[in-house]
Amino acid sequence: MKLYTTLEQQLKKEPNFVTDNGELKKWVVLNKAQNFDEELIALLLQEPTLKEKFFKEIAGVTVFNQNLFVQFLEQKNYLNDSYTQYKNKVGLTIDGKYLKQRNEVALVWPFKDCILEGGQSREEDKREEIFFNEILAQDEITQLLEPKVLTNAKRIDKDGEHPFDGFTRDAELNRKRGLPEDTITDNLIIKGNNLLALHSLKKEFAGKVKLIYIDPPYNTGNDGFKYNDSFNHSTWMTFIKNRIETARDLLSNDGIIFISCDDSEQAYLKVILDEVFGRDNFVTNFVWRRRKTQANLAKHIAPVHDFIICVAKNKNKLVVNKIPYSEEFIKKTFSNPDNDKRGVYQTGPLARPANSSNKEYALKMPNGREITAKWSCSQETFDRYVKENRLVIPRDGEGMPRIKIFLSELEGQIPNTWLDNIATNDEASKEIENFFGTNAAFSFAKPSKLIKHIAQIGSNKEDIILDFFAGSGTTAHAVLELNKEDGGNRQFIMVEQMDYIETVTCKRVQKVIEQNENSSFIYLELKKYNQTFIEQIEAAKDTETLLQIWEQMKAKSFLNYNVDIKKQEEHIEEFKTLALKEQKQHLCEILDKNQLYVNLSSLEDADFACSEEEKRLNRDFYKMK
Numbered sequence: 001m002k003l004y005t006t007l008e009q010q011l012k013k014e015p016n017f018v019t020d021n022g023e024l025k026k027w028v029v030l031n032k033a034q035n036f037d038e039e040l041i042a043l044l045l046q047e048p049t050l051k052e053k054f055f056k057e058i059a060g061v062t063v064f065n066q067n068l069f070v071q072f073l074e075q076k077n078y079l080n081d082s083y084t085q086y087k088n089k090v091g092l093t094i095d096g097k098y099l100k101q102r103n104e105v106a107l108v109w110p111f112k113d114c115i116l117e118g119g120q121s122r123e124e125d126k127r128e129e130i131f132f133n134e135i136l137a138q139d140e141i142t143q144l145l146e147p148k149v150l151t152n153a154k155r156i157d158k159d160g161e162h163p164f165d166g167f168t169r170d171a172e173l174n175r176k177r178g179l180p181e182d183t184i185t186d187n188l189i190i191k192g193n194n195l196l197a198l199h200s201l202k203k204e205f206a207g208k209v210k211l212i213y214i215d216p217p218y219n220t221g222n223d224g225f226k227y228n229d230s231f232n233h234s235t236w237m238t239f240i241k242n243r244i245e246t247a248r249d250l251l252s253n254d255g256i257i258f259i260s261c262d263d264s265e266q267a268y269l270k271v272i273l274d275e276v277f278g279r280d281n282f283v284t285n286f287v288w289r290r291r292k293t294q295a296n297l298a299k300h301i302a303p304v305h306d307f308i309i310c311v312a313k314n315k316n317k318l319v320v321n322k323i324p325y326s327e328e329f330i331k332k333t334f335s336n337p338d339n340d341k342r343g344v345y346q347t348g349p350l351a352r353p354a355n356s357s358n359k360e361y362a363l364k365m366p367n368g369r370e371i372t373a374k375w376s377c378s379q380e381t382f383d384r385y386v387k388e389n390r391l392v393i394p395r396d397g398e399g400m401p402r403i404k405i406f407l408s409e410l411e412g413q414i415p416n417t418w419l420d421n422i423a424t425n426d427e428a429s430k431e432i433e434n435f436f437g438t439n440a441a442f443s444f445a446k447p448s449k450l451i452k453h454i455a456q457i458g459s460n461k462e463d464i465i466l467d468f469f470a471g472s473g474t475t476a477h478a479v480l481e482l483n484k485e486d487g488g489n490r491q492f493i494m495v496e497q498m499d500y501i502e503t504v505t506c507k508r509v510q511k512v513i514e515q516n517e518n519s520s521f522i523y524l525e526l527k528k529y530n531q532t533f534i535e536q537i538e539a540a541k542d543t544e545t546l547l548q549i550w551e552q553m554k555a556k557s558f559l560n561y562n563v564d565i566k567k568q569e570e571h572i573e574e575f576k577t578l579a580l581k582e583q584k585q586h587l588c589e590i591l592d593k594n595q596l597y598v599n600l601s602s603l604e605d606a607d608f609a610c611s612e613e614e615k616r617l618n619r620d621f622y623k624m625k
Contacts, residue, residue: 157520192526198515210463322412347402422445451478461488470496473505
């Protein structure tokens with residue numbers, strides 16, 4: 001039962017809340033709520049669903065969530081413009097009332113290819129984005145987030161594309177990972193809405209991903225960004241929160257997430273992460289220097305850095321790896337003046353500072369001289385160091401001896417938050433050019449060295465790494481290169497909805513694979529249904545094309561249950577008078593957003609025409625009998 005119906009039935013038990021013709025006195029109820037009316041609160045507490053929704057327990061006390069209750073009853077009214085008047089006429093009603101007159105359970109659910117439905121599903125498109133803040137009843141959300149049917153599977157390796165031959169489930173590798181032996185171990189690249197893809201991945205990978213890196217839209221208003229990067233502030237926050245909440249479920253207990261951002265939203269992103277993961281699980285905020293020089297075009301101060309916020313699922317279980325020393329650091333710090341066979345080294349003191357707690361005692365040098373100091377070793381250990389040639393002792397015998405610290409014996413360097421010598425945006429652009437030529441335009445890609453650095457910090461050789469804003473494929477590139485360097489067997493899972501996933505993302509990863517013959521990945525798509533119509537609508541250039549699409553929609557699409565097709569037809573001439581943008585908005589709105597993609601539960605439903613090949617694919621992925 002819908003929440004509003006439950007509330008209405010409960011409130012109508014009080015005669016003072018009902019008109020003579022049986023309608024609920026909404027404004028009376030609102031007034032009562034705003035004044036914490038005891039009669040109203042008692043009535044709400046009697047119904048378990050309403051108690052759960054509008055009350056919360058704080059220190060053993062039940063507290064009325066007044067703001068939530070009032071917000072629920074008092075939704076924003078539509079503006080009285082020509083488009084709204086037209087929409088009312090064509091029958092967007094429930095039980096005879098227009099949507100603006102009702103108070104259904106409402107949730108603004110801005111997932112990527114619906115809220116910014118212009119979507120730039122084709123990279124070359126550049127048009128004004130249209131926001132579709134659809135109102136979805138809570139009872140429909142479960143259906144919306146059901147796992148989706150996968151389609152168009154193919155395996156891609158250095159030799160190109162091959163027919164899908166089943167998923168690999170390497171039992172030995174899974175045992176090393178501490179995962180069930182039948183977990184999929186293939187690299188995956190998935191095309192489709194990333195929120196829905198994440199919910200689909202939960203079936204197989206919940207609690208199994210060690211590291212997540214994402215580079216989401218920064219909300220800068222920069223229309224040149226190939227992502228939808230013009231979310232307004234509140235919508236952006238909801239957009240990010242939806243995805244982070246789902247991503248958290250995919251992380252292992254010792255997992256970690258890294259999120260790139262800039263000054264536009266980083267402070268708000270930190271607050272969202274605090275809410276989703278808990279403030280105690282915040283690890284750090286890296287500062288990445290994205291450009292070495294500055295162009296003096298900034299109005300006030302020239303920005304040369306971005307942030308990478310890092311949060312653990314459970315910081316008590318987090319283990320952060322040391323990172324290899326850079327070649328530049330090694331050249332500056334390590335040497336081998338005596339040609340020691342053990343390789344280059346640096347030297348460290350044997351004597352402690354004068355203010356340390358060590359007790360002073362005398363050590364006898366090889367030349368017989370004794371030196372009194374606060375030593376960090378005994379005479380016996382010192383003699384062993386001499387025998388093993390682990391000490392550097394001044395030839396004159398006057399200076400203090402130092403111990404050799406060999407590079408080969410060091411695990412690496414503790415990472416720090418200042419990433420100023422990793423790589424820059426210029427290097428990222430050169431990488432894109434190396435793959436696709438000088439005419440390739442993919443702004444704001446990150447350099448693979450940066451992602452490799454992150455992977456070294458937060459993952460081990462056999463771990464699973466997820467990026468659900470895959471973009472040009474930098475994360476997969478970094479994972480493959482890192483595996484080649486250290487002999488690792490890390491697995492990547494990438495999600496991207498843009499059409500360039502095939503021409504850029506997959507092609508880039510395939511070119512990297514050409515340098516590593518043992519690698520491959522499986523390409524998959526979420527099976528579209530109403531999403532196909534939305535893309536056709538957004539691509540339309542005129543009203544005539546939209547009318548042709550409408551004819552197809554009547555025959556094949558799933559429309560909202562409250563759409564009256566007959567009234568739509570009666571007012572088709574008025575539809576033609578609307579601006580093209582409003583025509584598109586209307587056709588998109590009347591499509592059922594729960595049917596953008598085909599739900600897994602509809603795999604056998606003839607209406608969705610899933611092929612036998614698709615059925616085999618999904619039974620394999622979801623381990624269905």
